[in-house]
Amino acid sequence: MEYGLDLEYSFNEFLKGFGLSSEIAHIIWLPLPMLLVLVAAVVGVLVTVWLERKISAAAQQRIGPEYAGALGVLQPIADGLKLLVKEDIIPAKADGILFTAGPILVLVPVILSWLIVPFGQNLLISNVGIGIFLWIALSSIQPIGLLMSGYASNNKYSLLGGLRAAAQSISYEIPLALSVLAIVLMTNSLSTIDIVNQQSGAGILSWNIWRQPVGFIVFWICALAECERLPFDLPEAEEELVAGYQTEYAGMKFALFYLGSYINLILSALLVSILYLGGWGFPIPVELIANFLNLPINSPFIQVFTASIGIVMTVLKAYLLVFIAILLRWTTPRVRIDQLLDLGWKFLLPISLANLLITAGLKLAFPQFFGG
Amino acid sequence: MSIAVTTQIICFTVLSLVIVIGALGVVLLESIVYSAFLLGGVFMSVAGLYLLLNASFVAAAQVLVYVGAVNVLIIFAIMLVNKKEDLKPINDIKSRRIISTSICLTLLSLLIRVDLTNVWSLSSPQNSIGEESTIRIGEHLFSDYLLPFEVASVLLLMAMIGAIVLARRDVMSKDISTGLPVDQELIEKSSEPLLTKKN
Numbered sequence: 001m002e003y004g005l006d007l008e009y010s011f012n013e014f015l016k017g018f019g020l021s022s023e024i025a026h027i028i029w030l031p032l033p034m035l036l037v038l039v040a041a042v043v044g045v046l047v048t049v050w051l052e053r054k055i056s057a058a059a060q061q062r063i064g065p066e067y068a069g070a071l072g073v074l075q076p077i078a079d080g081l082k083l084l085v086k087e088d089i090i091p092a093k094a095d096g097i098l099f100t101a102g103p104i105l106v107l108v109p110v111i112l113s114w115l116i117v118p119f120g121q122n123l124l125i126s127n128v129g130i131g132i133f134l135w136i137a138l139s140s141i142q143p144i145g146l147l148m149s150g151y152a153s154n155n156k157y158s159l160l161g162g163l164r165a166a167a168q169s170i171s172y173e174i175p176l177a178l179s180v181l182a183i184v185l186m187t188n189s190l191s192t193i194d195i196v197n198q199q200s201g202a203g204i205l206s207w208n209i210w211r212q213p214v215g216f217i218v219f220w221i222c223a224l225a226e227c228e229r230l231p232f233d234l235p236e237a238e239e240e241l242v243a244g245y246q247t248e249y250a251g252m253k254f255a256l257f258y259l260g261s262y263i264n265l266i267l268s269a270l271l272v273s274i275l276y277l278g279g280w281g282f283p284i285p286v287e288l289i290a291n292f293l294n295l296p297i298n299s300p301f302i303q304v305f306t307a308s309i310g311i312v313m314t315v316l317k318a319y320l321l322v323f324i325a326i327l328l329r330w331t332t333p334r335v336r337i338d339q340l341l342d343l344g345w346k347f348l349l350p351i352s353l354a355n356l357l358i359t360a361g362l363k364l365a366f367p368q369f370f371g372g
Numbered sequence: 373m374s375i376a377v378t379t380q381i382i383c384f385t386v387l388s389l390v391i392v393i394g395a396l397g398v399v400l401l402e403s404i405v406y407s408a409f410l411l412g413g414v415f416m417s418v419a420g421l422y423l424l425l426n427a428s429f430v431a432a433a434q435v436l437v438y439v440g441a442v443n444v445l446i447i448f449a450i451m452l453v454n455k456k457e458d459l460k461p462i463n464d465i466k467s468r469r470i471i472s473t474s475i476c477l478t479l480l481s482l483l484i485r486v487d488l489t490n491v492w493s494l495s496s497p498q499n500s501i502g503e504e505s506t507i508r509i510g511e512h513l514f515s516d517y518l519l520p521f522e523v524a525s526v527l528l529l530m531a532m533i534g535a536i537v538l539a540r541r542d543v544m545s546k547d548i549s550t551g552l553p554v555d556q557e558l559i560e561k562s563s564e565p566l567l568t569k570k571n
């Protein structure tokens with residue numbers, strides 16, 4: 001399956017044409033995909049915020065943002081600008097250093113995790129061997145940032161919110177990792193590229209969701225809990241805790257939390273689509289389309305077609321899941337904190353363990369369907 | 373010197389400085405919360421060193437286990453019991469400091485000896501396996517390191533059961549520390565009455 005556009009190679013060759021050494025060309029290349037992914041993440045957040053406003057309005061029979069741009073599409077930018085120019089307040093009795101470091105520690109691991117999100121065969125920043133494990137490791141740093149900001153705010157609601165956030169994130173990380181492990185077992189690799197390629201055999205029929213339905217549901221519930229979305233937004237439950245660990249934050253520091261939670265939501269949706277919904281794969285295999293059009297698989301037209309359809313499919317699947325998450329947020333009630341922890345430890349954990357065991361058994365019994 | 377080597381040297385210097393200064397901060401700072409957060413920073417920098425050594429799986433495992441689990445639990449425990457209280461001065465502080473210093477120096481000399489006697493250089497740089505190390509670690513864990521691996525899991529299970537027994541007082545009929553019969557009504561009730569009767 002080693003085909004696809006190699007933009008890095010062509011870019012380096014292009015720069016070498018100007019007489020630059022390959023090392024310099026590589027250094028010029030390095031920041032480009034990072035910037036591109038950062039921009040993609042921020043634009044994704046803007047789109048999601050707009051969707052959230054519009055869908056919540058529809059769920060409550062309102063119109064929603066209307067005047068900023070057509071259908072209010074510029075509203076998220078207005079929101080962002082407002083937060084940007086607001087005064088940066090640090091409460092007098094708060095711990096200044098930890099108060100500032102908290103939001104950064106929440107945001108940075110989420111952005112770093114975009115390292116492994118593939119939009120096509122070669123369209124990702126780095127195909128690191130540990131792939132999906134990197135995301136699991138990085139997402140475990142977040143609770144430290146939440147605890148830090150909760151503690152530094154010097155406010156009992158913030159502290160309780162931070163503690164709740166950390167407890168929630170720790171308890172849902174385990175079923176999350178176990179359901180990822182079942183996928184890894186089927187793929188024989190941690191790399192996200194291999195995980196998608198393993199699902200690309202027969203289009204929609206070979207997606208992991210048919211082989212891992214339980215894993216899919218467990219992963220989706222845990223991903224929502226990790227993002228602190230309703231029904232699992234206990235850390236910032238406004239009836240109980242004002243706004244949880246965000247209570248004392250204003251301006252850009254609050255915006256970092258806001259940005260972090262939305263980037264995390266999009267990242268989770270992207271990872272669900274990569275792990276269970278075939279990633280960049282089209283429901284009908286591209287090879288079949290190429291055969292139908294009588295074009296060789298390496299022809300430039302098919303290559304560009306594959307790359308563009310890959311990006312479109314990844315984004316489409318991710319936004320479908322974001323849509324479901326937003327719909328869930330505005331239609332479901334919040335669970336109680338004891339119900340939340342019960343669900344994590346007494347229900348999802350045993351189920352994901354059983355799922356892992358059954359996957360291992362099925363892999364031994366039917367190696368052609370469950371990865372040899 | 374090529375750019376890759378320069379980057380490596382810069383990264384190594386920064387990471388080592390963070391580790392040394394951070395570790396000193398963990399020990400010397402008065403505030404226990406700062407110590408706990410600095411400990412997280414030290415763990416992260418150690419993961420960075422593993423990354424420099426091409427051991428990406430070990431680095432990610434370090435982050436997951438030490439930062440994501442151990443350090444979060446430490447901070448969690450500190451925040452749950454964060455009481456401001458004046459500690460009583462210890463009488464024999466000098467002798468205690470002498471004993472702990474000597475123990476630390478002994479450990480340090482042991483480490484220096486290991487550093488000097490061990491042969492660190494690989495037979496050839498081509499022997500480094502890089503990304504394949506994940507598979508190799510798995511093979512070792514299930515073949516020649518199986519016994520330590522399983523013993524560690526039994527140890528963790530014992531610690532977990534012990535913690536549950538200590539935390540859930542309703543499974544014991546007597547309080548461990550005081551020997552008084554335990555009030556079975558509310559688990560979260562304090563074992564000592566809040567307002568002591570004065571008579």
